[in-house]
Amino acid sequence: MLLKSYLWLLLCYAQNASSNLVEECEAVSRHLLAPPDRPGETLPVELGVEETSGCYCRATTKVELIVCFGNYECKSFPQIKLKSEILRVRMTVIVKISEGQLDTLYHLKVLEIEANHKLQHLEAGLFKNLTNLRHLSISYNTRLHTVGPKTFDGLINLQNLTLVNNGFTNILDLTIAFKPSILPLLKWLDLSENTFETIPEKAFEPMEGTKLKKLDINLCRLDFVHQNSFLPLKHMKELNIGENDLNASLIEQFLLRMVDEGINLTSIDLSSMGFRRQPPRALLDIIAQTSIKRLELSHNQFEVIYDDTFPKMVSLEILDLRKVLALSIAANAFDPYKFPNLKVLLLGGNNLPGVHKKHLSDQLLLLDMSNNKGMAPNPMYFEIDKDTFLQCKKLKILDLSFNKIKSLYNYTFTGLNNLQILSIENGTLYYIGPGTFKPLYNLEVLNLANNPLNVNQNLTGTQFQGLNKLKILTLSNCGIRYFYEDDNIFEMMPNLTQLILNNNQLSYLSAEILKPLKFLELLDLSENLLVSWWRPLFLASGIKPWRSYFTNNKISHFSISMIEDINFLLENRGNSTITINFMDNVFSCDCGAMYKTYLWMQVNGTKNLKRYFDHSKFHCSGPDLWEGRLVSEYLSTIKNLRCLVYKKISNVMLLMWTAPSLVTLIIVVMLVIIIIKYRIYITYWLFLAKLALGRKLIKKSLKTENVVPKGYKFDAFVSYCNEDREFVTEMLSQLETTPYNLKLCVYERDFEIGSFISESVLTCINESKYIILIISNNFAKSQWCRWETQLAEYHRLFLEDGSIYDPLVLVKIGDIENKYLTTTLKYLLKTKIYHAWNENNPEEFWKKLRCVLVKR
Ligand SMILES: *[C@@H]1O[C@H](CO)[C@@H](O)[C@H](O)[C@H]1NC(C)=O
Ligand SMILES: *[C@@H]1O[C@H](CO)[C@@H](O)[C@H](O)[C@H]1NC(C)=O
Ligand SMILES: *[C@@H]1O[C@H](CO)[C@@H](O)[C@H](O)[C@H]1NC(C)=O
Ligand SMILES: *[C@@H]1O[C@H](CO)[C@@H](O)[C@H](O)[C@H]1NC(C)=O
Ligand SMILES: *[C@@H]1O[C@H](CO)[C@@H](O)[C@H](O)[C@H]1NC(C)=O
Ligand SMILES: *[C@@H]1O[C@H](CO)[C@@H](O)[C@H](O)[C@H]1NC(C)=O
Numbered sequence: 016m017l018l019k020s021y022l023w024l025l026l027c028y029a030q031n032a033s034s035n036l037v038e039e040c041e042a043v044s045r046h047l048l049a050p051p052d053r054p055g056e057t058l059p060v061e062l063g064v065e066e067t068s069g070c071y072c073r074a075t076t077k078v079e080l081i082v083c084f085g086n087y088e089c090k091s092f093p094q095i096k097l098k099s100e101i102l103r104v105r106m107t108v109i110v111k112i113s114e115g116q117l118d119t120l121y122h123l124k125v126l127e128i129e130a131n132h133k134l135q136h137l138e139a140g141l142f143k144n145l146t147n148l149r150h151l152s153i154s155y156n157t158r159l160h161t162v163g164p165k166t167f168d169g170l171i172n173l174q175n176l177t178l179v180n181n182g183f184t185n186i187l188d189l190t191i192a193f194k195p196s197i198l199p200l201l202k203w204l205d206l207s208e209n210t211f212e213t214i215p216e217k218a219f220e221p222m223e224g225t226k227l228k229k230l231d232i233n234l235c236r237l238d239f240v241h242q243n244s245f246l247p248l249k250h251m252k253e254l255n256i257g258e259n260d261l262n263a264s265l266i267e268q269f270l271l272r273m274v275d276e277g278i279n280l281t282s283i284d285l286s287s288m289g290f291r292r293q294p295p296r297a298l299l300d301i302i303a304q305t306s307i308k309r310l311e312l313s314h315n316q317f318e319v320i321y322d323d324t325f326p327k328m329v330s331l332e333i334l335d336l337r338k339v340l341a342l343s344i345a346a347n348a349f350d351p352y353k354f355p356n357l358k359v360l361l362l363g364g365n366n367l368p369g370v371h372k373k374h375l376s377d378q379l380l381l382l383d384m385s386n387n388k389g390m391a392p393n394p395m396y397f398e399i400d401k402d403t404f405l406q407c408k409k410l411k412i413l414d415l416s417f418n419k420i421k422s423l424y425n426y427t428f429t430g431l432n433n434l435q436i437l438s439i440e441n442g443t444l445y446y447i448g449p450g451t452f453k454p455l456y457n458l459e460v461l462n463l464a465n466n467p468l469n470v471n472q473n474l475t476g477t478q479f480q481g482l483n484k485l486k487i488l489t490l491s492n493c494g495i496r497y498f499y500e501d502d503n504i505f506e507m508m509p510n511l512t513q514l515i516l517n518n519n520q521l522s523y524l525s526a527e528i529l530k531p532l533k534f535l536e537l538l539d540l541s542e543n544l545l546v547s548w549w550r551p552l553f554l555a556s557g558i559k560p561w562r563s564y565f566t567n568n569k570i571s572h573f574s575i576s577m578i579e580d581i582n583f584l585l586e587n588r589g590n591s592t593i594t595i596n597f598m599d600n601v602f603s604c605d606c607g608a609m610y611k612t613y614l615w616m617q618v619n620g621t622k623n624l625k626r627y628f629d630h631s632k633f634h635c636s637g638p639d640l641w642e643g644r645l646v647s648e649y650l651s652t653i654k655n656l657r658c659l660v661y662k663k664i665s666n667v668m669l670l671m672w673t674a675p676s677l678v679t680l681i682i683v684v685m686l687v688i689i690i691i692k693y694r695i696y697i698t699y700w701l702f703l704a705k706l707a708l709g710r711k712l713i714k715k716s717l718k719t720e721n722v723v724p725k726g727y728k729f730d731a732f733v734s735y736c737n738e739d740r741e742f743v744t745e746m747l748s749q750l751e752t753t754p755y756n757l758k759l760c761v762y763e764r765d766f767e768i769g770s771f772i773s774e775s776v777l778t779c780i781n782e783s784k785y786i787i788l789i790i791s792n793n794f795a796k797s798q799w800c801r802w803e804t805q806l807a808e809y810h811r812l813f814l815e816d817g818s819i820y821d822p823l824v825l826v827k828i829g830d831i832e833n834k835y836l837t838t839t840l841k842y843l844l845k846t847k848i849y850h851a852w853n854e855n856n857p858e859e860f861w862k863k864l865r866c867v868l869v870k871r
């Protein structure tokens with residue numbers, strides 16, 4: 016970011032050399048404060064193949080710019096009918112451009128004919144109708160070896176002429192074509208990257224009288240420049256002659272001649288000139304005597320810069336010493352006494368181990384110390400001495416990026432009260448002490464991107480104290496996971512307009528956090544782990560950035576809150592165009608995720624909101640059917656009917672999903688209660704099931720073999736209640752004695768001690784051939800006996816299969832009151848033959864009973 020601004024600054028400075036640099040600096044900061052232009056130059060309009068030439072052309076939306084290209088098909092200059100301001104013709108196989116082919120392009124302001132590797136000939140007069148052209152570039156056409164003296168005829172308004180990297184070898188051929196009578200307004204001529212080797216004395220003679228201000232002849236393999244060669248260029252201010260092989264004495268000579276002739280250069284580029292160990296002192300002395308304000312010495316090799324390396328250079332304002340392999344700088348090298356007007360000092364890309372107190376002079380506006388690696392064999396942390404900047408009251412821009420800065424303390428920046436821009440990006444910064452930025456109360460831009468800030472520390476308000484005027488904060492890729500509502504760092508920077516938080520690990524941001532940022536215009540949250548949010552963010556905080564980026568997060572659907580937020584942003588920005596970018600998320604295009612959104616939009620959405628979604632470009636990432644297709648497409652195909660079914664299902668699902676644990680819990684508790692309460696019955700049912708299986712098997716074998724069932728331990732089980740015990744005793748004595756010797760199971764007598772009563776009953780029933788129920792009024796009344804009846808009844812039912820074998824034997828004692836008779840008992844007494852106890856004739860009763868039991 017800052018590098019771009021330097022270029023801008025230097026450019027601007029060069030073009031307008033007389034203006035005040037302080038204003039320039041302010042312009043830079045204003046320029047930086049404007050939101051960055053995100054989308055690059057796009058050429059969305061296809062113009063298709065231009066028929067006469069075979070070139071393919073595209074244009075910007077408003078057709079200010081047309082670009083034509085076409086490797087093998089594009090054989091002649093395209094005949095464009097549309098009136099654009101800018102035309103580029105590149106990568107074609109055009110060999111020759113003839114007179115008349117460009118006549119219809121008289122409206123052009125900028126024409127670029129570049130990288131046409133077959134282009135050899137430009138016919139004289141071909142530009143003669145391009146009277147509006149301001150900027151012409153004919154570059155990277157490597158087979159173009161020369162131009163004729165009349166090639167540029169007619170370009171009466173041309174200001175910029177760029178002829179970079181063609182096949183030119185003789186500068187004398189060219190300069191005839193640049194005569195001021197042909198190009199009266201030419202200001203900037205760029206002849207870089209052509210192989211001239213020498214610039215003879217008469218090279219620029221044909222240009223005598225020109226208004227040229229800037230000449231570039233970088234990288235032209237120059238090893239000789241005649242001392243008088245630049246003298247015809249009386250108005251030249253800026254000479255860029257870097258990356259050649261000129262020795263210092265040659266440069267000295269032509270500079271001296273220029274001074275003699277009253278050519279007042281303001282800027283000279285001597286980068287990559289092969290200067291070693293020390294800048295050539297004699298040359299520096301001469302430059303010190305000129306009006307040169309900007310001296311570029313980058314890409315030379317000056318390991319140590321001593322106190323006396325530079326002479327007193329009163330005019331110098333910008334000194335570029337980037338990438339000169341500097342290891343150390345003596346304390347008074349840039350003493351204000353020697354450089355009273357130095358405003359910009361560029362020391363980036365060297366091997367300096369840190370910034371120390373006396374390196375700096377208090378007149379500086381901009382200091383670039385970026386990208387200093389320390390000494391290569393043993394890299395160290397970049398050191399900033401305590402109170403280093405104490406004297407730098409005027410410093411406005413400080414670049415400390417790409418250094419191995421480890422920590423910042425409250426004394427690091429003391430003195431920088433006027434600093435406006437500070438960059439510490441791509442460092443190794445993991446500690447920022449409380450109050451670090453407090454002295455920087457005029458700071459407007461702070462870039463802390465790509466530092467491991469969150470490794471050892473949570474960001475706290477005290478760290479950012481004092482940044483009341485901060486407008487732009489960049490915290491990209493700082494490993495931030497949360498912002499804390501109770502210690503909100505943004506309360507320290509109420510005037511923030513741009514907040515860049517991309518590439519962190521944020522999954523959630525609350526309205527409370529954003530609330531202090533009333534002036535926010537740009538919010539970049541791309542490349543985080545954000546998910547759909549459930550409480551309004553912008554609506555609740557009232558902030559209205561007109562650009563917000565949520566690209567490349569984990570957002571799966573649009574919650575109502577999100578829709579409300581988008582609606583709010585779209586509705587509340589007056590005339591400015593709103594950007595809300597949700598590209599590259601993981602939208603799931605199904606009813607569950609989208610139906611509510613859709614409904615809300617239909618009912619409550621404004622026109623703008625609908626238009627926003629209609630024009631949106633974000634894609635679905637699931638389900639399979641919709642993967643890779645546009646979310647807008649999905650929304651437009653949602654039909655009420657299709658999702659209505661879903662809605663009903665979803666209500667049920669909601670119940671199941673919202674209270675699954677509760678339901679499970681209730682079911683489990685109920686089951687446990689039932690089991691405890693009815694454990695007897697459960698045992699019984701289990702027993703019956705077993706029994707049924709067992710009996711069925713037995714029955715099968717009985718039927719097939721026609722054998723009388725055998726193997727019962729008892730002849731009969733007697734079910735009775737305690738009140739009838741006497742009768743049972745009597746029954747035992749009647750049946751168990753000889754000669755019958757029947758064996759009866761009576762539960763008081765026969766049950767194993769300690770065995771669970773019902774289990775014993777069940778076992779006993781299972782092992783008995785008959786079941787005798789002693790039915791009396793008491794029997795009917797008692798619950799237990801009733802249970803036993805049921806048991807016996809079921810036992811009987813299980814065995815009922817049409818055979819005459821019926822295990823149930825009923826003995827009725829006395830009359831039974833109707834109210835005590837259960838359905839089963841009633842049924843039994845109705846359907847079965849029972850033996851009624853007859854007190855008057857007991858012998859007859861016992862006989863009958865015995866007959867039943869010993870039958871078969
Ligand atoms: C040359 O330019 C003029 C306007 O400056 C225009 O009217 C004229 O048509 C152009 N000539 C051709 C051949 O297009
Ligand atoms: C000259 O070229 C420079 C650099 O490309 C550009 O910034 C400037 O606007 C051009 N001037 C004109 C008049 O086109
Ligand atoms: C610079 O080059 C000129 C001629 O090419 C030569 O005479 C002179 O000695 C050179 N000076 C240095 C310092 O190399
Ligand atoms: C260069 O500066 C000198 C002295 O300041 C002045 O006399 C002369 O006119 C200037 N030359 C040009 C071309 O502006
Ligand atoms: C800096 O912090 C230290 C404690 O860490 C404190 O003693 C000192 O007063 C602070 N200095 C300033 C200028 O705030
Ligand atoms: C800055 O750091 C980031 C992350 O560590 C890296 O991706 C990026 O390339 C670095 N920038 C430069 C110019 O080296």
Ligand SMILES: *[C@@H]1O[C@H](CO)[C@@H](O)[C@H](O)[C@H]1NC(C)=O
Pocket residue numbers: 471472473
């Ligand atoms: C940062 O905050 C989290 C959660 O509040 C806490 O668990 C953690 O210990 C904090 N880390 C430091 C270095 O203070």
Ligand SMILES: *[C@@H]1O[C@H](CO)[C@@H](O)[C@H](O)[C@H]1NC(C)=O
Pocket residue numbers: 483484510
């Ligand atoms: C915030 O900015 C406004 C204008 O943009 C300005 O009036 C106000 O003084 C600034 N607040 C602070 C604390 O600097």
Ligand SMILES: *[C@@H]1O[C@H](CO)[C@@H](O)[C@H](O)[C@H]1NC(C)=O
Pocket residue numbers: 589590
């Ligand atoms: C929006 O633009 C219209 C005219 O284009 C203007 O009248 C109105 O004041 C502008 N509103 C805002 C808030 O800038």
Ligand SMILES: *[C@@H]1O[C@H](CO)[C@@H](O)[C@H](O)[C@H]1NC(C)=O
Pocket residue numbers: 614615618619
């Ligand atoms: C429309 O908005 C109202 C008020 O905010 C809300 O009650 C209603 O549920 C919304 N309609 C839909 C379909 O979401």
